[in-house]
Amino acid sequence: MKRRDVDGIIGFWILRLCVAAVFAILIIILYDITSKGIGKINWQFLTAMPRNGMTEGGIFPAIIGTVLVTIITAVLAIPLGMGCAIYLNEYAGDTLITRIIRISIRNLSGVPSIVYGLFGVILFVQLMNLGTCVLSAGLTLGLMTLPWTITASEEALKNVPNSYREGALALGATKWQSIRTNVLPYSIPGMLTGTILGLSRAAGETAPILFTGAAFFLPHLPKSLFSQFMALPYHLYIMSTQHHAISRVRPIAYGTALVLIALVFAMNLVAVVVRYRLRRIKME
Amino acid sequence: MKNVKIKVSNFNFYYGSLHVLKDISMEIVENKVTGIIGPSGCGKSTFLRSVNRMNDTILGSRAEGEIMIDEKNIYSEDVDVVDIRRKVGMVFQKSNPFPKSIFENVAYGLKINGVKDKYYIEEKVEKSLRDAAIWDEVKDRLNKNAFELSGGQQQRLCIARALAVEPEVLLMDEPASALDPTATLKIEELMQELKKKYTIVIVTHNMQQAARISDFTAFFMLGDLIEYDLTGIMFTKPSKKITEDYITGRFG
Numbered sequence: 001m002k003r004r005d006v007d008g009i010i011g012f013w014i015l016r017l018c019v020a021a022v023f024a025i026l027i028i029i030l031y032d033i034t035s036k037g038i039g040k041i042n043w044q045f046l047t048a049m050p051r052n053g054m055t056e057g058g059i060f061p062a063i064i065g066t067v068l069v070t071i072i073t074a075v076l077a078i079p080l081g082m083g084c085a086i087y088l089n090e091y092a093g094d095t096l097i098t099r100i101i102r103i104s105i106r107n108l109s110g111v112p113s114i115v116y117g118l119f120g121v122i123l124f125v126q127l128m129n130l131g132t133c134v135l136s137a138g139l140t141l142g143l144m145t146l147p148w149t150i151t152a153s154e155e156a157l158k159n160v161p162n163s164y165r166e167g168a169l170a171l172g173a174t175k176w177q178s179i180r181t182n183v184l185p186y187s188i189p190g191m192l193t194g195t196i197l198g199l200s201r202a203a204g205e206t207a208p209i210l211f212t213g214a215a216f217f218l219p220h221l222p223k224s225l226f227s228q229f230m231a232l233p234y235h236l237y238i239m240s241t242q243h244h245a246i247s248r249v250r251p252i253a254y255g256t257a258l259v260l261i262a263l264v265f266a267m268n269l270v271a272v273v274v275r276y277r278l279r280r281i282k283m284e
Numbered sequence: 285m286k287n288v289k290i291k292v293s294n295f296n297f298y299y300g301s302l303h304v305l306k307d308i309s310m311e312i313v314e315n316k317v318t319g320i321i322g323p324s325g326c327g328k329s330t331f332l333r334s335v336n337r338m339n340d341t342i343l344g345s346r347a348e349g350e351i352m353i354d355e356k357n358i359y360s361e362d363v364d365v366v367d368i369r370r371k372v373g374m375v376f377q378k379s380n381p382f383p384k385s386i387f388e389n390v391a392y393g394l395k396i397n398g399v400k401d402k403y404y405i406e407e408k409v410e411k412s413l414r415d416a417a418i419w420d421e422v423k424d425r426l427n428k429n430a431f432e433l434s435g436g437q438q439q440r441l442c443i444a445r446a447l448a449v450e451p452e453v454l455l456m457d458e459p460a461s462a463l464d465p466t467a468t469l470k471i472e473e474l475m476q477e478l479k480k481k482y483t484i485v486i487v488t489h490n491m492q493q494a495a496r497i498s499d500f501t502a503f504f505m506l507g508d509l510i511e512y513d514l515t516g517i518m519f520t521k522p523s524k525k526i527t528e529d530y531i532t533g534r535f536g
Contacts, residue, residue, distance in 0.1 A: 093343050163380035167442075170338060171393035171449055172370035181396060182382060 033257050040255030049219040050230075054239070055249055059256050061221050065134070065214070065229035066263065068222065070203045072138025073145055077202075078195055080142075081149025085191070088150070089157040090179050109147035114207040116144040121211045135225040137213035141202040148201070152194020156187040189278035193271045200267035204260060206233040216242075232260040289314040289453060289483040290335060295349035297330055299342065304330050306507040307349070312500075317475055317484045319498030319515065321491060323530070326504040328487045329377075332455050335485065336372040337365050353453065370397065373451035373482075377458040379438035381430035381445075386422050389430045389441055393449035408448055415481075416444035417474050436467025440474065447478075454478065456486040460493070472497050491531060495519050503527050 048058030084105075092098040120140025130136045160183045168178035206214075215228040216238060222229040239253035240246065290312035297305035304327045312318050320328045333339045335351060337358060350357045358368045370393075381389050390409040399405055409426075413419040418440040422433070430441055439459055446454060456475075460468040475484055475497055488494050494501050495515060502512040503522075511518065511527045522528045529535060 161380070163376065163378065164382060166338065166341070166376065167380045167382060167445075168392070168396070169341065170336060170369055170374040170376075171396065171445065172366050173393075173396045174366055177396045181392070186383060 030261075033254060033261060036251070037254035037256075037258030040251045041258060045255055046259070050217065051219070053245075054217055054243065054252070055245060057219075059230075059232070059235060059252070059259065061218055062230040062232045062235040062256065063259065063263075064221055065231040066203055066233070066260075068134050068225075068229065069138045069141060069209065069213075069231060070199055072135060072225070073141040073202050074195075074199055076139055076142030077145040077149045077198065081146050081195065082153050082191055084146075084150045085153030085157060086179065086184075089154045090175075090183070105147045105150050109151060111144075112207075113144060113205050114210075116140055117208040117211050119143070120208055125212055131226060132211070132213045132228055133226045134213055134222050134229050137209040137229070137231075138225075140208045140212045141205060144205065144208055145195075145198040145202045148198030149191075149195045152198065153187075153191040156190025156194065157183065159190060160186050189274050193275045193278070196267055196271040196274070200264045200271070203267065204233050204264050206231075206237050209234060232256055232263070236260060286316070287314040288312065289353065290485075291350075291352040293350045293352070295334065295351055296347070297327070297334055297339065298346045298348075300344045304507050305334070308509045310502060310509060310512050312483065312485060314483050315479055315481075316499040317479050317486060317497055318500045318502065319494035320485065320487045320502045320504060321489070321494050321530075322504035322510075323535070324489070325506075327507040328504045329457055331504065332374075332457050332485060332487050335453070335455055336369050336374050338369075338374065340365060370449055371451055372453040372455060373446035373449065374455045375439070375442050375446055375457065375459045377461055379435060379442050379462070381433070381438050381441055383429065383431060385427045386430050386433070386441060387426040390445050390448050393445060397449060409444075412444040412448040413441075415447050415478070416440045417470065417477070418444060434467070436463045436470060439463060439467070439471060443471075443474065443478075452483060454482045454484045456484065458487055458489060461489065468493075491533070503530060505530070 045058045046063065047060050049060055051057035088098065088102065092101075117140060120136060120143070124130045124136040124139050125132055130139075164182045164186070165178050168182040169175070173181070202208075209231055213228055214231045214234040218228060218230050236253055236256045239249050239256060243249050288311045292308050292310050292312070295305060295308040296303065308331065320331065322328045330339065334347060335353075335358075339345050339347070347359055349359075351359060353368075353371065356363070382392060384392070387409055390412050391405050394405050394408060399408075410419065410423075413422060418437060421437060422428075422441070425432075430438065433441060439462075443454075443459075460471045463471065472493065475486070478484060479499075486494075486498065498515045500512065501515045501518040503510045503518070505526065511522055511524050513522070518527065519531060522531065
C-alpha cells in the first residue's frame with residue numbers, strides 16, 4: 001500500500017472515531033436518564049403537585065412554570081430580536097459604530113448565564129421593582145436569548161438574495177415595502193428556527209431564574225406574572241443537590257430531567273420542521 | 285428633430301474615492317434603443333444604474349451633475365426616488381423573478397403601488413405578459429412558481445413585471461448575457477416591439493448585439509464616454525481610433 005493511502009485511511013478513521021465518541025456520550029446520557037426516569041413518568045407525575053416535602057407527588061407546577069417563563073422569553077426576544085436584526089441588516093450601514101454593536105451582540109451570546117441572572121436581579125427585580133417573579137425571570141431569559149435571536153435572524157436575512165430587494169426597489173417599492181413584501185416572507189422561517197433554538201436553550205437554564213423568580217417549593221401554580229414559580233431545571237437542581245433526602249427523591253430527579261429533555265427536544269424538533277419547510281419553499 | 289428623453293450633463297459618479305463615471309454628457313432619444321458598450325469595468329452598468337438611481341443603495345457612493353428625464357433633474361433634492369423608479373423600469377443581468385407565482389410576479393409592482401382593483405390587475409398582468417411576448421407560454425399556468433420557467437422565460441417575465449407599472453424608460457443590463465441564442469433572439473425581437481412605446485437603454489458586451497438592436501450606440505471606457513453616435517456610424521466609420529479598435533475586437 002502506498003504511503004498516502006495509509007495516511008488517508010488513518011485520517012478517515014480518526015475523524016470517524018471523533019464522531020463515534022461524541023455520539024456514544026450522547027447515547028449514554030440519554031440512556032441513563034431515560035432508563036432511570038421513565039419509570040417515574042405517568043399522568044399523575046405530570047399533573048400533580050409535589051407533596052410531602054417534594055418526596056412524593058408530581059412536577060406539574062414546575063412544568064407550567066417553565067412553559068410560562070419560556071412564553072415571556074419568547075414575547076420579549078422574538079419581536080425585539082427580529083426588529084434589531086432587520087435594522088442591522090437592512091438599514092444600518094457598515095460603520096465603526098454598527099461594527100461595535102455587532103461585535104457586542106456576538107460577545108453577549110457568550111456571557112455566562114449567571115451574569116444575566118445577576119443583571120436581571122438588579123434591573124428587573126430591584127430597579128424596576130418587579131420582585132422575584134415569573135415576569136422578572138422571563139425577561140432575564142429574554143435578554144439572554146436576544147443575542148442568539150439577533151444573530152440567527154441576521155443570518156436568515158443575509159440568505160435572501162439581494163436581487164429580491166433590488167427587483168422590488170426597481171419597481172418603485174419603498175425600502176420598507178421591499179423588506180416587508182420581498183425579504184421578510186423568505187427569512188421569517190429561518191429567523192424562527194434560530195429563535196426557537198435559543199428559546200429551548202433558555203428553557204433549560206437555571207442560573208438566570210435562580211435569583212429572579214424560581215422558587216424552591218411551591219405546591220400551587222403561580223397566581224399571576226408577579227408570583228414566584230417552580231421551574232423544571234431549578235427543580236432538578238434542588239432534587240439532585242439540595243434536598244434533605246437526596247437518595248429518596250432520585251427517581252423524581254430523573255423523571256424531571258427526562259421531562260425537561262423531552263421539552264427541549266420537542267422545541268428543537270419544531271425548529272427542524274420549520275427549517276425543512278423553509279427549504280421546501282425555497283426549492284419550489 | 286427627435287425628442288430627447290434623457291439628458292445627461294456633466295455627470296460624475298464615485299464609489300468612495302473611486303471615480304467611476306467621468307463627466308458624462310449625452311442625450312438619449314425617445315422611443316429609440318440606445319446601446320452602451322465598452323470593456324468590463326468601464327462604468328456602463330454604473331451609468332445604467334444611475335438613470336433610475338439604483339446606485340443610491342450602495343453605501344459610500346456619490347453622484348455629481350445632472351440627469352434630466354423630461355426636463356426634470358432626477359438628482360435634485362425634491363425628487364422622490366420611488367417616483368423615478370416607477371417611471372424608469374429596469375431589467376437585470378441575471379433574471380430575478382421573485383419566488384412567487386407567475387401572476388404575483390407581474391402583479392407585484394401594481395400591488396405595492398397601491399392598486400387594489402382585482403380586474404384591473406388581472407387585465408394589466410395579461411397585457412404586460414403579452415407585451416413581453418410570453419403570454420402564450422404561461423397563460424395556462426399563471427399560478428405556478430416563476431422558478432419553473434426557463435432562463436429565457438424568466439427574463440421575459442421580468443420584462444413583463446417591469447412593464448406592468450407603465451414605465452416610460454426601460455433600462456436593461458445585459459439582459460441576454462445568460463441566455464442561449466434562441467432566447468436571446470426572442471429578447472432582441474421583443475425590444476424592437478417595445479421601443480415603439482418605451483425609451484430603451486441597454487448595456488451589452490456583445491458588439492453584434494449592439495449593432496443589431498440599437499439605434500444609437502455609446503462607447504464607454506474607464507469611466508469616460510469615448511464616442512456616441514448613430515449605431516450605423518459607430519460601426520462603420522467611428523471618429524476615434526480607440527472606438528474602431530474596440531469594435532473590431534482589437535482589445536476588450
